[in-house]
Amino acid sequence: MSLQPKLLLIFLFTAGAIAITAWFIYSTSKLSSQEHGGMENPLRKRFTAFIILFALSAVFLSITIPKSPYFRFSGENPSHVVFIAAKQYNFIMSNQAIDPKKPGGGEDIVIPADELVEFRVTSLDVNHGFGIYDSRGEIVAQTQAMPGYVNRLRWRFITPGHYNIFCLEYCGNAHSFMRGSLTVTEAAAEK
Amino acid sequence: MINLSLKRVTSVWIIAILVVFVITAIFGITMRFNQGGDIELSPVTFFSLMTAHGVTMVGIWSVAGMMAVNYLMARYVKVSTAVNVFALVLTVIGLVMLWTSTFVGYFHAGWTFLYPLPFFVAWESWATPLFLYSIAIFGIGWTVWTVAMLMQIYKKYSLAQSFAWQHFKRGYLVETPPFILITTVSLIGILICLITAVILLVLLFAEYYSNGTFTNDALLIKNLTYFFGHTIINEALYLGVATLYELFPEVSGRPKFKTTWYVALAWNCTLVFVLTAFFHHLYMDFVQPVGLQLVGQFASYFASLPSAAVTVFSIVILVYKNPIKWSLTNTLFFIGVIGWIIGGFGAVIDATISNNFVLHNTLWVPAHFHTYNAMGNVLFSLAFFYWVANEFAGTKVVPRSEKLRIGLLLIGGFGFVLMFYIAGAYSIPRRYSVYPDELALGRNLASYGGWFATIYVIAILLFLGEIVNKCLKVFSPRSSAAA
Ligand code: HEM
């Protein structure tokens, strides 16, 4: 299972647990009378709850930070470089550096699976987003395209096939139609 | 002291906010049905609606929080009605300018008007400056209001007391009520982000009027934009939380909340960390220094967790096995807290860099912020509106069963945001007027979302009549005689 459905499940499970707990707490107040009541040892419980919460956050932080895209593949050398210049409303993609003054039309991009690619992404006008979608319509990787800057996105494709590029930053009224594509071929034979 | 003139401005605010809310929510429903393919708008109309919806919603729920704390603050310190009216007038003028720019001039750069999009004019050329001036007008009105309220707080409390620092030591003389603490923390945050908005606008106007001799740096402006946008919407929520601390125990018939050292600590954390959490909007800008990215994740966790945990626990202790007079007011507060933490959890998932890599700018983003706004902050404000409207009418908030209105609100509200979450997890991008065939799932989800949102708005309309009627009572001759 890819990351997104896992996150959805974690979210729904937690949201459900929160809702059930809230309902339970609400119903205890409906049943109670003035005499007995209230929580026993609330301060102790609060303290324990806080410690657990902080421990959980610390665990979460230390597990997830190393998986940040900035650190993945950072020690390796990419075997392919693809240049991308986004503009309203398409992506110019090329295997050679793109001259912003004479951007040209770019060419079809074909990348072998299992090889490290570096996308060097910039924009010639407003901010855009470079979102790579697999054939099932799921985002596999993304970065922003910002005028005046080049974002370097490294990725290793595993599954060969057709990948769509959709724009992931609002860039004007044809934003929803701004797209591109690339092809990932079977891994090259033994090197 | 709460006098008749304060009641009257508050009443006008409430009526105006509710009416504008319903209209703006209908913009939202229209957008969902367009994304669902049920109706067909031109992309320009869609994005004009989206821009107006975003700015208006953020604006009205910020001022809803401001005017609520302004009203309740009169219990502790003097407040100025003149400034309140001034803010109201500028807000109305700003709104007219905003809607003119989006609906007459077709300005549609999104509510964050991210540079340099406002200068790539695809609308009437006057609409860009008009839009920016409308933001400036809001900014002036709200800055004066914020400063005026802070000055009143500082006439009574010292700087250290306003942040409840004396509560970190034993044996303090003055207690800072939680309401004052949270209000101060939020107002300071709002002031800082309004100042940032001024810097942002000055930079944009400098480029606009320089005829090409001055251009801005896109990365710098993006940082400023999100510092402003992220912070203001969060602080607006905290204003709602301040009213909750003040009113929830009172209407439930329980002892008031007290400031303790951990309440003080939690809100001081919020004060500091909320200002750096916005870096999570730039996670996918890999040229941003990595250190700031990590600060973003760390701050996103610790800006909201302590204050949410403290608030939730205070509410739990208050409610658990205690006899509560449940009425519409505390029920709305209670549900609002649930919406706040569920939305907050959705936010924490997205504020985790490794998740953001696949969730950034998908519908997961509107999913979580609509949860803590439409099912959080809006409910905090409605709770206040309902409570204060009864004060105005001299009626008591009666404990009674509210199954219909609350039921519709819950089904409509949570159904509406659930469609956003599912779509987000299925990689459907945010801010698309229609979805490409590869992402056709987004269409069905949008349609369902539109229907759920309609139920939500019906629930709101069922509250609206009663609240507006009671608010109008402060204008009756009898009520001026009583004053
Ligand atoms: C029933 C109520 C509401 C409905 C139906 C609704 C609907 C929508 C829709 C369809 C979008 C566009 C989503 C996208 O494709 O990116 C949107 C965006 C937005 N909404 Fe709402 N919304 C509602 C309530 C609220 C509330 C209470 C707030 C309070 C702050 C809010 C603030 C925003 C903001 C800031 C945006 C982003 C606009 C932009 O991207 O420029 N909405 N809403």
Ligand SMILES: [Cu+2]
């Ligand atoms: Cu775009």
